[in-house]
Amino acid sequence: MSDFVKIINVSEESYDTKTFEFRWDEKASPGQFIMTWVPGMEEVPMSLSRTNRIKSITVKAIGPDTKRLHELGIGDSMRIRGPYGKGFDIRKDRKTLIIGGGVGTAAVLPAIKETGADTIIGARTSDDVIMDDIASKYVKNLWISTDDGSRGFHGNAVQLMREKASSGEYDTIMACGPEIMLYDLHKACVEMDIDCQLSLERHMKCGAGICGCCVMDDQRVCRDGPVFTRDQISVMEDFGASKRDECGRAVRFR
Numbered sequence: 001m002s003d004f005v006k007i008i009n010v011s012e013e014s015y016d017t018k019t020f021e022f023r024w025d026e027k028a029s030p031g032q033f034i035m036t037w038v039p040g041m042e043e044v045p046m047s048l049s050r051t052n053r054i055k056s057i058t059v060k061a062i063g064p065d066t067k068r069l070h071e072l073g074i075g076d077s078m079r080i081r082g083p084y085g086k087g088f089d090i091r092k093d094r095k096t097l098i099i100g101g102g103v104g105t106a107a108v109l110p111a112i113k114e115t116g117a118d119t120i121i122g123a124r125t126s127d128d129v130i131m132d133d134i135a136s137k138y139v140k141n142l143w144i145s146t147d148d149g150s151r152g153f154h155g156n157a158v159q160l161m162r163e164k165a166s167s168g169e170y171d172t173i174m175a176c177g178p179e180i181m182l183y184d185l186h187k188a189c190v191e192m193d194i195d196c197q198l199s200l201e202r203h204m205k206c207g208a209g210i211c212g213c214c215v216m217d218d219q220r221v222c223r224d225g226p227v228f229t230r231d232q233i234s235v236m237e238d239f240g241a242s243k244r245d246e247c248g249r250a251v252r253f254r
């Protein structure tokens with residue numbers, strides 16, 4: 001079933017990323033996503049960057065569909081369905097470090113708000129850092145990393161995580177970001193023996209576990225994930241290695 005929702009606010013997070021807010025009564029939890037459509041585009045998955053009654057999606061314009069979404073303004077309608085997937089397992093008794101890489105920061109924002117956990121936001125340059133202003137209202141320790149050193153730690157988010165987590169302070173890490181970052185992060189978590197929950201991305205059509213186009217090994221990312229545990233990811237041969245495009249062709253990362 002799908003719903004039409006009206007956009008009630010649009011904010012610019014950076015030169016290529018916008019947040020669209022809408023009122024929607026469905027219950028949703030941090031890490032879940034919706035399928036989004038307006039005329040003139042293919043339906044695409046988007047994480048919820050806000051999960052209370054007022055919800056939002058945060059869209060990075062990279063291709064035709066996300067550019068079409070960027071044309072929307074206050075008062076325009078979108079068709080959405082969901083929320084889908086398994087989100088983050090939030091436990092108050094575990095000391096958590098949250099990591100958002102690029103637009104993946106939007107997917108971890110609801111978990112940041114709910115936990116107030118220490119957070120790293122990683123980006124390529126200072127112009128690509130998003131939502132640090134919102135996160136800083138909820139967390140005591142917010143660290144920024146940029147690949148080019150134009151803001152905060154000079155290096156990537158996983159290098160910074162290795163530094164911050166070296167004292168053994170954290171029981172678990174929650175993260176969303178590009179797969180190359182998640183691959184290195186998973187490796188670091190195994191080496192440092194820290195639990196992790198990582199939100200993965202694969203091409204999605206139905207979003208609801210039916211079509212099989214988002215399968216990674218024997219897991220459907222839309223239904224069994226998108227958030228997977230360290231042990232689940234450890235046995236995925238596709239993780240960090242290959243994904244399928246819209247035609248089902250295997251595309252290798254490396």
Ligand SMILES: Cc1cc2nc3c(=O)[nH]c(=O)nc-3n(C[C@H](O)[C@H](O)[C@H](O)COP(=O)(O)OP(=O)(O)OC[C@H]3O[C@@H](n4cnc5c(N)ncnc54)[C@H](O)[C@@H]3O)c2cc1C
Pocket residue numbers: 033043044045046047048057058059060061062063064065066067103106107200201202203204205226245246
């Ligand atoms: C669970 C999930 C949550 C996501 N959350 C966000 C988010 O919060 N913000 C955001 O900006 N992006 C998010 N994405 C990615 C977003 O769906 C793609 O960037 C978007 O579909 C690209 O479409 P395009 O036509 O603009 O670009 P294209 O040029 O068509 O594609 C660019 C990239 O996006 C991938 N892509 C295209 N269509 C899909 C699809 N139907 N499903 C998955 N990947 C696709 C392509 O494989 C390619 O790697 C999420 C993806 C998934 C799977």
Ligand code: FES
Pocket residue numbers: 203204205206207208209210211212213214215220221222223
């Ligand atoms: S998108 Fe159809 S099974 Fe996941």
